[in-house]
Amino acid sequence: MxxxxxxxxxxxxxxxxxxxxxxxxxxxxxxxxxxxxxxxxxxxxxxxxxxxxxxxxxxxxxxxxxxxxxxxxxxxxxxxxxxxxxxxxxxxxxxxxxxxxxxxxxxxxxxxxxxxxxxxxxxxxxxxxxxxxxxxxxxxxxxxxxxxxxxxxxxxxxxxxxxxxxxxxPGAGQHTKMANQIVIASTVMGVAEGLAYARAAGLDGAKLLAALGPGAAGSAQLAVQGPKMLAGDYAPGFMVKHFLKDLGIALAEAERMRLDLPGLALAKRLFERVQAEPGGAERGTQALIRVYGGASAGA
The missing domain is CATH 3.40.50.720 (NAD(P)-binding Rossmann-like Domain)
Incomplete structure (x- = not known):
């Protein structure tokens, strides 16, 4: 007040x-x-x-x-x-x-x-x-x-x-968000790779999400981004260009602290490939599935 x-x-x-x-x-x-x-x-x-x-x-x-x-x-x-x-x-x-x-x-x-x-x-x-x-x-x-x-x-x-x-x-909020983004980066990779594997194996994607969600693989990324990946829906909830900005900050901070985070480094390289596509920077982070060839026939 x-x-x-x-x-x-x-x-x-x-x-x-x-x-x-x-x-x-x-x-x-x-x-x-x-x-x-x-x-x-x-x-x-x-x-x-x-x-x-x-x-x-x-x-x-x-x-x-x-x-x-x-x-x-x-x-x-x-x-x-x-x-x-x-x-x-x-x-x-x-x-x-x-x-x-x-x-x-x-x-x-x-x-x-x-x-x-x-x-x-x-x-x-x-x-x-x-x-x-x-x-x-x-x-x-x-x-x-x-x-x-x-x-x-x-x-x-x-x-x-x-x-x-x-x-x-001061700065502790930003450091916490960096940890958050590091966790999300590898989780999105895991969701995309799991769906790509399921597609190659001929599994039904919707049934796969229903089977994985209640188990140890369940996560907010699986629940929210998985269906979008299956549908080829890349409308942004959070844009690739902004996520890449975050990953760059996190990597710079990790290097300053002499910390090796290979999962984070890999995620940054993969999202850079998404961003390099026409319109890729403005897509949502679920567009990472495109690196693996898309998860649906329409992707």
Whole structure:
């Protein structure tokens, strides 16, 4: 709550597949909402529902007690937070900045340090759950930053997610998301390879999913992505280009820690093959099945 007892004013930057529904939950909860997106058209449903438009991150900061960002790449995060027209330069002391982009842990640490120097709080809070989790407010939210800032943000997080964990200091949320993406990378490979094997063996794909789901092979990736792979449905819940960004960050962090993760390295190479196809970058991660020749006759 703000100092007047009214709901805190929230700014939201990035109203795409994930951010649009997330911001909508906050608007419906009664928070005055100011939005900015590179394409105003992507924010139009929020504007129609009562959100205000800002022409820049600086304008969002000026209008908000809390600012949430969920954008594409670490370079976007750096510009939005640390650029001359960015959030830190224009936020009032006491503002809480929350980056929910999957981004670089080292950048999260830098943002928190520079924000603190100006009397501003900062959290890194990447999410897992994809577009379905964003729409249903069931996201898993992994948070790094100071405990007091986390407690202030908790009611806001509860409007967008179901599983909310404070993982440690600045950067800890991003490190947790990297671990999440590493697990997903090898799991998607396993689902794709299992379906490719089943197809080659002449098995019925739908029966296979029904047989595997309740057993030790069951997973969210099998349940959600398996049917899409069988159907040749590559519409993005999470785009290949964004997943590759995440895998690149994870590999760089692993190398910095002198950690060898061969499954992660292999997944990155395979997803790069998907991205190299026409339109591949904008497909969903289930398109990995295409590396194995597709799982359905129509793939």
């Amino acid at each position: 703000s100092g007047t007892g009214a709901p805190e004013r929230i700014g939201f930057i990035g109203t795409g597949i994930m951010g649009g529904p997330m911001a909508g939950h906050l608007l419906r909860a009664g928070h005055p909402l100011t939005v900015f997106n590179r394409s105003r058209a992507r924010a139009q449903p929020l504007l129609d529902a009562g959100a205000a438009w800002a022409d820049s991150p600086a304008a969002v900061a000026a209008a908000s007690d809390i600012v949430i960002t969920i954008v594409g790449f670490p370079a976007d995060v750096e510009e939005i937070y640390l650029g001359p027209q960015g959030l830190i330069a224009h936020a009032r002391p006491g503002t809480l900045l929350i980056d929910m982009t999957t981004s670089s842990p080292s950048l999260a640490v830098r943002i928190a340090r520079e924000a603190a120097a100006r009397g501003v709080q900062a959290l890194d809070a990447p999410v897992s759950g994809g577009d379905v989790g964003a729409r249903n407010a069931t996201l898993s939210i992994m948070v790094g930053g100071e405990a007091a800032a986390f407690e202030r943000a908790r009611p806001v997080f509860e409007r967008m997610g179901r599983t909310i964990n404070h993982m440690g200091g």
